[in-house]
Amino acid sequence: MELWALSTVVLEHIDRPMKKHIVGNWKMNGSAAFTEALVSEISAGLSAAHAVVGVTPPSLYFSTAKSKATNGLLVGVQNCHEAESGAFTGEHSVSMIKDMSADFVIIGHSERRHVFGETDEQISAKVKAALSKGLPVILCVGEKLEERDAGSHEALVGTQTKSALNGVSAEQMSKVWVAYEPVWAIGTGRTASPEQAGAMHEVIRALLVELYGSEIAHKTPILYGGSVKPNNAEALLNTKGIDGALVGGASLKSDSFLAIINAAPKAE
Numbered sequence: 001m002e003l004w005a006l007s008t009v010v011l012e013h014i015d016r017p018m019k020k021h022i023v024g025n026w027k028m029n030g031s032a033a034f035t036e037a038l039v040s041e042i043s044a045g046l047s048a049a050h051a052v053v054g055v056t057p058p059s060l061y062f063s064t065a066k067s068k069a070t071n072g073l074l075v076g077v078q079n080c081h082e083a084e085s086g087a088f089t090g091e092h093s094v095s096m097i098k099d100m101s102a103d104f105v106i107i108g109h110s111e112r113r114h115v116f117g118e119t120d121e122q123i124s125a126k127v128k129a130a131l132s133k134g135l136p137v138i139l140c141v142g143e144k145l146e147e148r149d150a151g152s153h154e155a156l157v158g159t160q161t162k163s164a165l166n167g168v169s170a171e172q173m174s175k176v177w178v179a180y181e182p183v184w185a186i187g188t189g190r191t192a193s194p195e196q197a198g199a200m201h202e203v204i205r206a207l208l209v210e211l212y213g214s215e216i217a218h219k220t221p222i223l224y225g226g227s228v229k230p231n232n233a234e235a236l237l238n239t240k241g242i243d244g245a246l247v248g249g250a251s252l253k254s255d256s257f258l259a260i261i262n263a264a265p266k267a268e
């Protein structure tokens with residue numbers, strides 16, 4: 001192929017908008033019956049969906065969710081441990097998660113960082129453990145309010161992203177989605193404006209370009225999370241650089257979660 005033709009192909013690929021990625025993070029909510037009902041309702045609503053959609057129930061209900069998931073609904077877990085096995089009461093290894101046929105794992109959620117004290121180093125180890133076994137990762141990053149107020153939010157999110165991806169190969173990036181979740185917007189009803197979110201997504205994208213080059217950077221979905229609701233989803237999901245949403249509270253009801261999914265613009 002002529003060089004000019006090759007570069008056209010690459011550019012077309014980079015410019016092509018990707019399908020939006022919408023993931024529900026249920027956190028520690030629900031019951032077996034709730035999981036069955038919600039996964040069935042969401043699955044039924046996906047027949048005409050034009051987005052990549054996933055849910056992450058509590059791990060105890062993973063199999064219940066998986067058995068009810070249809071129409072391409074992905075089912076993931078909310079956390080993993082970096083060790084293969086051992087004396088880690090209450091934890092799950094990546095092999096165990098793979099064994100249950102999970103589609104992805106969320107790593108570095110702000111509640112893991114700030115409620116359970118996970119460090120950048122641990123998060124990096126978890127990311128590497130998951131990717132080394134081929135388990136796709138949703139890597140969460142995001143600043144606290146004081147860091148935004150101090151103007152250090154971009155540097156902080158850059159450091160979190162770089163640290164988590166340290167040692168991750170270009171090839172492994174095909175299994176990484178990033179979720180920008182400002183801590184001050186999570187569960188507070190105070191969402192980042194599309195401008196604030198879009199600006200941070202640009203910062204993250206630029207960092208990915210620096211680390212992996214333009215093509216990989218533009219193929220990596222960068223989701224926004226933090227009080228995404230049916231009434232703000234359309235504006236956020238139509239913002240340049242926002243490739244999807246990680247949804248907490250509004251993913252616990254099928255009507256609000258499906259409304260967010262349906263607010264996603266179609267990729268051409």
Ligand code: PGA
Pocket residue numbers: 025181185186187188189225226227228246247248249250
């Ligand atoms: P929220 O949670 O949508 O309830 O703010 C988002 C998250 O924590 O992933």
